[in-house]
Amino acid sequence: MSPAALDDPTAPRKQLSGPNRVNFQPSKLLPLSKSLRDGTEIIITPYINGYHDAPLKPIVETLCEELNGEIERGDTYPMDEIMSADLFEVYWFGNFAAVVTVRGGPDDGTVLGSFHVKPNYPGRCSHVCNGAFLTAKAARARGVGRVMAETFLVYAPLLGYKSSIFNLVFESNVASCKLWDRLGFTRSGRVKDAGWLKVDGEEKYVDAIVFQKFFDTPEE
Numbered sequence: 001m002s003p004a005a006l007d008d009p010t011a012p013r014k015q016l017s018g019p020n021r022v023n024f025q026p027s028k029l030l031p032l033s034k035s036l037r038d039g040t041e042i043i044i045t046p047y048i049n050g051y052h053d054a055p056l057k058p059i060v061e062t063l064c065e066e067l068n069g070e071i072e073r074g075d076t077y078p079m080d081e082i083m084s085a086d087l088f089e090v091y092w093f094g095n096f097a098a099v100v101t102v103r104g105g106p107d108d109g110t111v112l113g114s115f116h117v118k119p120n121y122p123g124r125c126s127h128v129c130n131g132a133f134l135t136a137k138a139a140r141a142r143g144v145g146r147v148m149a150e151t152f153l154v155y156a157p158l159l160g161y162k163s164s165i166f167n168l169v170f171e172s173n174v175a176s177c178k179l180w181d182r183l184g185f186t187r188s189g190r191v192k193d194a195g196w197l198k199v200d201g202e203e204k205y206v207d208a209i210v211f212q213k214f215f216d217t218p219e220e
Contacts, residue, residue, distance in 0.1 A: 002071075003214055011026045013212070016137060018080075023157065023158070023160050023217060024069060024159065024160030025158045025160075026048060026158070026159075028046060028158050029046045029081055029096075029158055029159070030046070031044060031045045031046065031153060032044045032104065032151060032154070032205045033045055033184070034143065034147055035055075036047050036142050036143045036147065037143040037145075038101065039105045040102060040107075040111070040142070041104050041105075041175075042100055042101065042102055042103055042112065042144075042147070043100075044099070044100050044105040044148075044151050045098065045099050046096065046097075046098045046155060047096065047098070047099065048091055049093075049094070049095065049096070054112055056089070056093065060088060060089045060092075060093070061085050061112055062087055062111045062136075063088065063092065063099075063111065063114050064083060064084075064085045064088035064089075064111060064124050065162060066134055066135075066137065067083065067092075067134055068082040068083060069087060069140070070134070070139060071083075072199055073198065074198035074201055074203075075172065075173070075197050075198050076170065076173055076176075078168060078195060084199055092114070092116050093116070093175055094118075095116065095117065095118040095119075096112065096116060096117045096118065096155070096159060097114055097115065097116040097117070098115055098148070098151060098152075098155060099111060099113075099114045100112045100114065100144060100147065100148060101112045101148065101215035110195060111136060112135070112136050112139040112142075113134055113135040113136055113139060113144045113145070113204075114134050114135070114148075115131055115132060115133040115134065115148045115150055115151075115152055117129050117130070117131050117151075117152065117155065117156050117159060117161070118130060118131075120165050120167070121165075127160065127161055127162045127163075128161065128162065128163050128164070128165055129156050129161040129163070129165075129167065130158070130164065130166065130167065131152050131156070131163060131164060133145060133148050133149070133152075133176075135148070139148075144180060145176075145179060147187050149179055149180070149183055150167065151181070152163075152164075153183065153213075153215070156193075156215060156217040156218070157216065161215060162215060163211050163212060163214040163215060164185075164211075164212065164215070165186075165188075165210065165211070165212045166180065166210065166211040166212075167191075167210060168191065168194055168195065168208040168210075169209045169210075169211055170194070170195050170206050170207075170209075171196060171206055171207045171208065171209055171220070172197060172199045172206045172209050177209060182210045183213070184213060185211040185212060185213040186211065186212050186213065187209055187210070187211060188210050188212040189209070190207055190208070190209055190213065191208040191209075191210065192207055193207065194203035194206065194207060194208035195208060209210065
């Protein structure tokens with residue numbers, strides 16, 4: 001079985017397939033070109049089961065460093081131990097991931113962020129997905145998170161998922177909560193004292209919001 005997105009990252013991953021999900025359309029999972037609000041041209045490249053024509057190793061190393069920075073800051077992710085690049089590759093790219101890079105100009109190929117999609121539950125409930133999002137520290141406040149969230153809503157239905165649940169969106173992550181509200185997610189639950197996080201220079205318990213959204217059926 002595939003573990004949920006926030007389970008043990010060392011657990012084995014099941015290769016992406018669609019037998020328990022409808023509308024699985026991997027042929028439509030194509031790179032998307034978009035622009036950030038500052039005019040930067042970007043490309044969002046999908047990686048199915050870790051595969052794409054683009055070289056993956058330098059991307060893995062960059063994103064692993066970014067995630068480890070988030071883990072050390074201790075205010076957004078639940079993990080408390082940093083990952084090796086090998087472990088990160090399996091954890092982040094084992095099912096499906098998309099990577100945002102600059103397209104053209106002197107910064108061509110610079111990694112701005114990434115998100116991954118995987119089942120939130122195993123087996124007969126694997127049509128409900130989860131996602132995790134990572135914006136490069138140097139790319140904050142440029143609209144990268146919004147672009148990734150909107151693209152998640154394009155790719156996840158094509159992967160055959162019927163809905164998405166985000167189990168742990170910490171209430172202290174105000175920008176993330178506002179984003180999911182704006183994109184039509186429902187606040188379907190609250191987990192009291194879900195995380196022992198570093199917030200404003202001190203460690204304390206923080207509630208998490210559970211967000212859910214049902215997807216429109218993609219066109220054939």
